[in-house]
Amino acid sequence: MARYTNFTECGIRWLQESAQNQTLIDLYGWSGPVQHIPKNTSTQISTYGCKQFCGTGTDFYPWSQSSATITTWVLPIIGLIVQAPFVSNAFWDTVFSISRWTGSPMASLGYILWNIRTSGKCALMVDMASSYKPQDKERREHFTSIRDSFYLLMTMNQYQINRKIRVRREASGLLRMVLFSKDLHLLKSSHIQQRRNHFGQERLDTLRRALAQDLRKTRRRGVVPVFVSVMWFLFSLSISIQSSFDDLGRNSTAHDLALGLMLSWMPVLILCSIVDRNPVSADDVQDKLNLLVERVRISLQDDDVRKLYLNTIKDIEKRAQTSEWMDKINSAGRGLHVEGGFFTRFAGQGRVRWHYGVAHPILTDIEAAYVKEEGRDWLHNESEARTHLVLGKADDGLDWFDYRELWQLAAAIIIVVGCSAGAWFISYFTPTVGLGCRSGGYTVFVSAALGLLVVEMAVWWLMDAQKQRLKRLWEAYGARRFSTSQKHHTFRKYLEWMFFRPLELANTGFLCYLAMAQTIGADNTCNCMTSGWAPGGGYLDFTQWNVANSDSVKNFWIAGTSIACTIMGLSMLYIVMEWCLQSHLSTADIESASHGLRRTRRFRYSLYTILLGAPDAMSKTSLRWHASIFCTKIHHPHSARYNRKVAESYELKHTATVQANPIVLAEDYDDLDVSRSRVRKRDDSASSINLLKPEIAYSRSSSEHSPHSSTRIDHTYEQSDEDTSGHLRPSTRRGYPRRSSNGSPTRRDEELANMRHSAQ
Structure with a gap:
C-alpha cells in the first residue's frame, strides 16, 4: 500500500x-449524478477507482504551503x-480550562455572556x-459608596458558593447586609471571639470601600495585549480572504480560509475576558471576601451591634422587618459558618460548569424591592434605599435557575454555529461537492459541542432547579435537604470526571487534528477528496x-465568508x-470613572437616537426614552468640571406644549428607568398628557397658545448654561414656576425672565 500519492x-x-x-472508464469511472459541475465520465473517477488507480496514500502539502498556513493561522x-x-x-x-473553552465553546460562551x-x-x-x-458633597459620597457595593457584588459573582449554604434563604440576606448596609458597626478584629460589648467605631461602609479599592487595584490588567492578539487574528483573516478571492477556486486557499472561519469564535471568547476579568490572585481575593462576610456574620450576633443598627432606621415598619430578618440571620449564624468559607472557588470565565453566581438573584431581588419603582x-433618599436593598423581596435565596439565561446560551450557540457554518459552506461546496473530511469534521466538532451543552443544561435543570424546588415544598429544613444536595453534588462530580471532562478533552484534540490536517494536507486522500461521507x-x-472553475463556487464562498464574518x-x-x-464601575481613579460614565451616558443617548428615532418624533416609543435620557450635556456627580459648572448654572423656563390626544398615561412610564412620580401634571383636570418636543423659551403671557394644542402647561427645568438641548426632566423641588394666588406669575419671575431675555 502506497504511503504517498501525487x-x-x-x-x-x-x-x-x-x-x-x-x-x-467502465472499471473506475463515475457514472452517477454530480453536483454543480458538468458530467464528464472521461474526467471523473469513483472512490474505488481513485484508490486503485492513484493509490491510498496522502498528497501532503509542500513546506512552502504548510509554512504559509502556520504563519497565517497557527501562530x-x-x-x-x-x-x-x-x-x-x-x-x-489550566489544562482543564483550555479543554473546556475549546472543547465546549458553546457552554463556556454561554456562562461568560451571562x-x-x-x-x-x-x-x-x-x-x-x-x-x-448637580450633586452636593453628601450625594457624591453616597454615590461612591453604592458604586463600591455593586463592584464587590460583581466580584463575588465570579466565585462559587459553598454548597452547604447556597440553598439557604438567610445566605442571600447576609450578602445583602454585607453589600448594602452602611450604618452597621463591626466588632473589632481583636475582639471577635468575645463579641460582647466590644463593637468599635469601624463601620461596614469604611471596610467595604477599602476592600473595593484594593480589588480594583489588583484586578488583572493586560487589555492591550488581548486587543493586539485579536487584531492579529483579524489581519490574518483579511489576508486569507483577499488571497482566496484573488485565486478563486483553488482548494488549498479555500480550505485555509475555511479553517480561519471555523476558529473565528475563538477571538470572541478571548475578547470576553476583558469584561469578565479575573483578579491577579484569585485565592487572595477569595480570602478577603470570606473575611468580610465572616466579620459581618459574627457582628450580627452581638445584641449591641443589632440595636445600634436598628436605631438608624427611621421607618417603624421597616425597622421591625429588619429586626425580624436579622433575627433569622442570627439564628442561622452557625449554619452560615462552614469550613472553607462562604466562597469556595473561583469560577469566572465559564471555567466551572453549573456556576450561576450570586449577583443575578440579588439584583433581581433589589430591583423588584425598590429600584424598579x-x-x-x-x-x-439613601437611608430609605439602603433599607429596602437590605430587606429585599424574594424568597428563593441564591439557588434558583432563571430561564433568561437561555438567551445567553442561544447567543453562544449562534456564535459558534454561525462561525462554523461559514467554514462548512466553503468546504462543502468546493468541488467535490459533498460531505467530506473537512466539512464532516466541522460537523462532528460542532455537534459534539452542542451535545455537551445540552447534557450540561439538562443535568443542571434536573438536579438544581426542578428537584430542589419541589423538595422545598415538603422537606424539613435541615439534614434531609443537605443530604439530597450532597447526593446531587456527588452525582454531578461523577458526571464531570467520567463524562464531561473526557469528552471535552477529546473534542479539543479533534479540533487540533482538524487544524493540523489542514496545515500539512493530511486530508488530501481519495476518501476525503471524493466527499463520500x-x-x-x-x-x-x-x-x-485542485482549482475549481464552477460558476457557483464564488457565490458559496461569498455566502460562507459573509455569515462567519458578520x-x-x-x-x-x-x-x-x-x-x-461597564469600565466606570471597575476604574480605580474616581475622576477617570466619572469621565467614563459621562461617555457612557452620551453613548446611550446616541444609541437610542439611532434605534428609536429622534427625540422629537411623535411616537409613543420615542416619548418613553425621551423623558428618561434626553440631554446632550451629561455630567457625573464626581466630575470636577461638573462641580465648577454648578456655580455657573442658572434656571431657564422651558415651555412644553401638551395636548390631550394621543393619550400617554403616567403608567406608560413604568419602564422608563425614571420614577413615575417625576411625570408631573399641573392641571389636575387633565387625566393624561402627551409631551411634544420642548421649546427653550422664557415664560410668556398665558394668551400665547400654540395653534396645534388645546392646552398649555408651563414647566421649569433646572439646566446648566451648557445644556441647550431641552432636557426633558422636570425638577422635583423647584420644578414649577412660582405664581401668585390668582395664578399669574409673580413679579420676581417676570423681572428674572425679562433680565435673562435682555441678556440673550
Missing part, C-alpha cells in the same frame, strides 16, 4: 489513458490562546443611582480537484461595547 501526476495519467481506453491562534485568563501556578486547572450581562446590570444600576443635575436617581459525493473530477463582527462589537459601558 494527485497531479495521477490526474494527468488518468486523462491520457481514459481518452484511449474505454475499459478503464495567531496560539497568540490568542496565551491571552486567555489563566490562573497562575495551577497546571491542571456573567457579562449580570455585570452590565450592576453598572447600569450604578448609573441609575444618580441624576443628571424609583427609576433614575433611585438613591436620592454522505449521499451526493463519492467521485473526483481531475479537472476540478456574526464574529457583531459579537466583538457587543463585547467591546459592554466593556466601554
